[in-house]
Amino acid sequence: MPAKSTKTQNEVARFKEALEARNYKFTRPRRIIAEKVLSMRKHFTAEGLYNSLRKSKSISRATVYRTLALLAQLGFVEVHDFGKGRRFYEYVGGKKSHSHFICIKCGKIIEFPSDKIESIIQEAAAANSFIIKRFSINVYGLCGKCAQK
Numbered sequence: 001m002p003a004k005s006t007k008t009q010n011e012v013a014r015f016k017e018a019l020e021a022r023n024y025k026f027t028r029p030r031r032i033i034a035e036k037v038l039s040m041r042k043h044f045t046a047e048g049l050y051n052s053l054r055k056s057k058s059i060s061r062a063t064v065y066r067t068l069a070l071l072a073q074l075g076f077v078e079v080h081d082f083g084k085g086r087r088f089y090e091y092v093g094g095k096k097s098h099s100h101f102i103c104i105k106c107g108k109i110i111e112f113p114s115d116k117i118e119s120i121i122q123e124a125a126a127a128n129s130f131i132i133k134r135f136s137i138n139v140y141g142l143c144g145k146c147a148q149k
């Protein structure tokens with residue numbers, strides 16, 4: 001296994017602090033799950049994460065789900081519903097804000113920068129004295145490959 005990057009370790013430390021500030025324990029399984037999640041660059045499912053961890057570490061499915069919920073609650077990951085009941089998680093730290101094109105046929109997820117859309121939303125929010133906590137833009141359709149078929 002490659003050594004964990006300093007950035008990941010910093011993020012894990014941040015997660016530990018956030019947990020402890022809320023009187024949650026930073027347990028060994030939570031650390032292992034956080035190390036994995038906070039180094040991810042792609043969208044992933046809870047089942048996929050569970051499968052990748054259970055081979056080498058004895059971590060229960062329930063712990064994986066609960067820790068993901070904590071990571072989401074504390075703002076480390078975003079939860080996306082990409083349709084068909086498929087729930088994806090995404091580690092958002094250090095990532096440029098972006099939106100998603102989701103292929104309804106093969107499930108491919110394409111990220112695209114959405115700074116312009118976001119500034120429009122920010123302006124609309126300001127005009128309505130609305131405070132945005134989070135938002136996501138997911139656009140459904142057919143990817144280039146599927147459209148050709």
Ligand SMILES: [Zn+2]
Nearest residue numbers: 103106143146
């Ligand atoms: Zn497709």
Ligand SMILES: [Zn+2]
Nearest residue numbers: 090098100111
């Ligand atoms: Zn994404």
